[in-house]
Amino acid sequence: TSALQTIIVERRDRVGLITLNRPKSLNALTAQVAVETLAALKAFDVDDQVRAIVITGSTRAFAAGADIAEMAEKPFTSFYMSDFLAPWDEIKTISKPIIAAVGGFALGGGCELAMLCDFIIASEDAQFGQPEIKLGILPGMGGSQRLTHAIGKSLAMDLILTGRSIGAAEAKALGLVARVVPNTDLLQVALEAAHTIAAYNAPAVKMAKEAVNRAFEVPLSEGVRHERLLFQAAFATEGQKEGMNAFVNKRAPVFRHR
Numbered sequence: 001t002s003a004l005q006t007i008i009v010e011r012r013d014r015v016g017l018i019t020l021n022r023p024k025s026l027n028a029l030t031a032q033v034a035v036e037t038l039a040a041l042k043a044f045d046v047d048d049q050v051r052a053i054v055i056t057g058s059t060r061a062f063a064a065g066a067d068i069a070e071m072a073e074k075p076f077t078s079f080y081m082s083d084f085l086a087p088w089d090e091i092k093t094i095s096k097p098i099i100a101a102v103g104g105f106a107l108g109g110g111c112e113l114a115m116l117c118d119f120i121i122a123s124e125d126a127q128f129g130q131p132e133i134k135l136g137i138l139p140g141m142g143g144s145q146r147l148t149h150a151i152g153k154s155l156a157m158d159l160i161l162t163g164r165s166i167g168a169a170e171a172k173a174l175g176l177v178a179r180v181v182p183n184t185d186l187l188q189v190a191l192e193a194a195h196t197i198a199a200y201n202a203p204a205v206k207m208a209k210e211a212v213n214r215a216f217e218v219p220l221s222e223g224v225r226h227e228r229l230l231f232q233a234a235f236a237t238e239g240q241k242e243g244m245n246a247f248v249n250k251r252a253p254v255f256r257h258r
């Protein structure tokens with residue numbers, strides 16, 4: 001991890017932790033942040049010791065967006081030929097659960113990064129928004145799509161067209177975030193949630209994430225059929241035998257990990 005310049009990568013028991021670490025620019029997301037974050041996520045995804053992942057920032061900012069200084073003078077051809085921002089979308093290829101622990105600003109690309117994760121736990125002072133319109137641009141890391149899926153057309157239009165941001169309580173009420181916790185508890189709660197997930201039957205966890213994500217890609221009948229096949233497949237796992245045997249015998253299950 002010593003070569004990393006923009007993030008800190010740690011393992012806490014069975015949980016992989018990625019901390020965005022560009023405090024001077026409120027964790028603005030440079031191309032380097034994308035390269036390092038994706039490499040860390042892919043390494044965790046193939047690491048048998050890791051069962052769940054948390055991405056967090058600082059108390060002041062999860063991330064205040066893509067790095068404006070880096071983008072300001074770039075010509076179209078540079079963005080186009082490098083397919084700028086495309087690496088972030090690869091987060092959807094990660095099969096292990098990713099929790100975004102969001103404190104402070106989650107603006108622009110920061111809000112989009114949080115939405116690329118599987119669910120968001122926010123601290124009371126978190127702020128979410130897509131202020132790109134104020135810069136003469138629009139969201140570019142999936143915000144127009146994922147925010148609309150998360151909170152619906154009218155509110156997504158409001159936030160994206162006016163550039164206003166919303167606080168944690170409103171984000172929770174809208175369903176954008178799963179939980180709001182006191183500022184000082186943020187990382188602890190996110191790690192606890194990740195450890196909870198990490199203790200379950202790993203194949204079932206992977207299947208559950210896959211099943212939920214299908215809801216955004218296919219018609220309902222296909223999604224339900226896909227879920228049913230995964231459900232049936234879960235009975236081929238050792239963890240299903242253990243989980244049900246433990247319930248029947250009134251003891252705590254112990255899901256073995258390779």
Ligand code: CAA
Binds near residue numbers: 066085132
């Ligand atoms: N890119 C680069 N630098 C940024 C940044 C960003 N997105 N956001 C903040 N910074 C830098 C500031 O330039 C400042 O640097 P200096 O100390 O060198 O001047 C430092 O971080 C601290 O920021 P402020 O002094 O502005 O702090 P503040 O508390 O007064 O304001 C803020 C905080 C409201 C978040 C403000 O920094 C801000 O509006 N940031 C930009 C938010 C934004 O527009 N995000 C969208 C970016 S575009 C995008 O993300 C495209 C996409 O969809 C992928």
